[in-house]
Amino acid sequence: MYGQKKTRDVNEARYNKLMQMTRRFDQDNPLSNIKRIDCAILPPSRRTLAMKIRRSHYVTLVWKRAMLACPSDGLSPTDYGWSVDDNLLKPTWFGGPPIPTTLFTGGRADMEEARENEADIDSEGDSDEAWSEDSEAEEEEDGV
Numbered sequence: 001m002y003g004q005k006k007t008r009d010v011n012e013a014r015y016n017k018l019m020q021m022t023r024r025f026d027q028d029n030p031l032s033n034i035k036r037i038d039c040a041i042l043p044p045s046r047r048t049l050a051m052k053i054r055r056s057h058y059v060t061l062v063w064k065r066a067m068l069a070c071p072s073d074g075l076s077p078t079d080y081g082w083s084v085d086d087n088l089l090k091p092t093w094f095g096g097p098p099i100p101t102t103l104f105t106g107g108r109a110d111m112e113e114a115r116e117n118e119a120d121i122d123s124e125g126d127s128d129e130a131w132s133e134d135s136e137a138e139e140e141e142d143g144v
Helices: 010-022 046-064 108-125 133-141
Strands: 082-085 088-091
Touching: 010 046
Parallel strands: none
Antiparallel strands: 082 088
16 A cells, blocks of 8 residues: 555555655654655545545546436535535545644554544444445446
8 A cells, every 4th residue: 555565554654654754753753854744745544535535426426427407416515525615615634633632642552542543433434335325326226
């Protein structure tokens, strides 16, 4: 994943890439070298990636219904990682705090605990159900 053969978690890949880019890791101030780094080249976090996938799913559903007079009828973009601001769609990047609270306390041990907590939060929204009734209807129409 992201050029890291032994990594199976996107958050761990992001962390490893950040540590590789900063070269030195200071336990007291882990982000001390980050000022010289372009964080836009880091892989997305799990929460950000999930929202990107939801937005892509929404666009795919609209395109699959392009032959209809109003392809977005019955679809709510806010269910697919978008928010509405002044009648414009804006991406919702992620939910929750932008920086884990454990980042500045105990290093790797706290990172493992934060990953477990985040997995619990992520699994609350996971299910085998479609993201919307529209997704389910599309699967039926496609014979899936």
